[in-house]
Amino acid sequence: MGVLVWLALLFAAGIGIWLLADYFPGQLSSDDNQIHMVRLLSILALVSSGVLFARRINFSEVVRNIAIWVGAAAVLVLAYTYQDELTSVAMRVGGELMPSEPMVTATGEVTLRMGDNGHFHAMGRANGTRLNFMIDTGATGIVLSPGDARLLGLDPARLRYTRIFQTANGMGRGAPYRLDTLSIGPIEFHDVAISINEAEMSSSLLGMSFLNRLSSFEIRGRGLILRR
Numbered sequence: 001m002g003v004l005v006w007l008a009l010l011f012a013a014g015i016g017i018w019l020l021a022d023y024f025p026g027q028l029s030s031d032d033n034q035i036h037m038v039r040l041l042s043i044l045a046l047v048s049s050g051v052l053f054a055r056r057i058n059f060s061e062v063v064r065n066i067a068i069w070v071g072a073a074a075v076l077v078l079a080y081t082y083q084d085e086l087t088s089v090a091m092r093v094g095g096e097l098m099p100s101e102p103m104v105t106a107t108g109e110v111t112l113r114m115g116d117n118g119h120f121h122a123m124g125r126a127n128g129t130r131l132n133f134m135i136d137t138g139a140t141g142i143v144l145s146p147g148d149a150r151l152l153g154l155d156p157a158r159l160r161y162t163r164i165f166q167t168a169n170g171m172g173r174g175a176p177y178r179l180d181t182l183s184i185g186p187i188e189f190h191d192v193a194i195s196i197n198e199a200e201m202s203s204s205l206l207g208m209s210f211l212n213r214l215s216s217f218e219i220r221g222r223g224l225i226l227r228r
Contacts, residue, residue, distance in 0.1 A: 013041070102185035110185040114222040122206065124184040127152055131204055133184075135224060139207030140165075142182070142194040143174060148204045149196045161198045173198045182210070187228045189213055 101123055103111040112120045112135070120135040131148050146156040159175035166172075174195030182192040184206075193209070211217055216227045 017041075104185050108186060108228060110187055110226040110228075112224045112226070114224070120224045121203070122184050124182065124206075126179050126182050128181065133206045134203040135211075136205045136207050137211065139205045141207045141209045142192065143201070143205040143207065144177075144194055144196045145201035145204050146197060147200065149177075154196070156196065156198070159196055163195055165195075184226065187214070187226060 103113075105111065112122050115121055122133050122135060124131055124133050126144070126148070129151050131144075131151065144152075149156050149159075154177075156175075159177075161173035161175045163174040163176060164171060165174060174197050177194050177196050179192040179194055180190065182189050182194075189210075211226075214226055214228060218225050
C-alpha cells in the first residue's frame with residue numbers, strides 16, 4: 001500500500017508539472033530551470049519515499065486532513081475572487097443590523113438603511129461629537145435637539161431662540177448656531193448653519209439645507225444613497 005501511495009504522489013506531481021508547463025509556456029526552456037526542476041523532483045521523491053516504511057497508515061485521517069486543507073484553500077480563493085461582492089453583502093448585513101451606521105462604498109457614496117420606523121437615521125459627527133440624526137426632507141434646515149446641544153458643551157438655557165418656524169406640533173423656536181464641522185461618514189462640511197430647538201426632540205434632524213449641499217441623493221429600495 002505504501003508503494004501505491006508513493007507512486008500516486010509522483011504521478012500527481014508529474015501531472016501538476018505538466019499542467020504548469022502548459023499554463024506557463026517557456027518556463028522550462030532554459031537549462032537552469034530544468035536543473036532546478038530535477039532537483040525539486042529528487043527532493044520530493046526522497047521525502048515521499050518515507051511512506052514505503054510506514055507500517056500503518058490511517059487513510060481516513062489522511063483523507064480528512066486533505067479535505068480540510070482543500071476546503072480552506074477553496075474558501076480563500078473564493079473570498080479573494082469575490083471580495084467586492086462579499087464586501088457588499090457584509091455592508092448590507094451591517095446596515096440591517098445597525099441602520100443608522102453609514103455604509104461607505106468604494107466610490108465614496110454613503111448608504112443608509114431604512115429603520116423599522118420607516119425613517120432614515122444617520123450616525124454623524126458635529127464638531128467631532130458623535131450624534132444620531134434623522135434624515136427629514138420636510139425640514140428646511142439642520143436642527144439639533146437640546147440634548148445633543150448639551151453633548152456639544154452648550155447650555156440650552158443660555159441660548160437666544162430668535163428663529164420661529166412651523167412644525168408638525170405647531171409653532172416652534174430655535175436658536176441659531178454654526179458648527180465648525182458636520183460629517184456623515186466621509187462626507188464632511190465646514191461652517192454649517194444650524195438651529196438648536198427650544199423644545200425637546202427625540203432626534204436631531206438633517207433637513208434640506210444638508211441634502212442640498214450634496215451633489216445628489218436618491219432612495220433606492222430601503223437604502224438612501226448620499227453622494228458628496
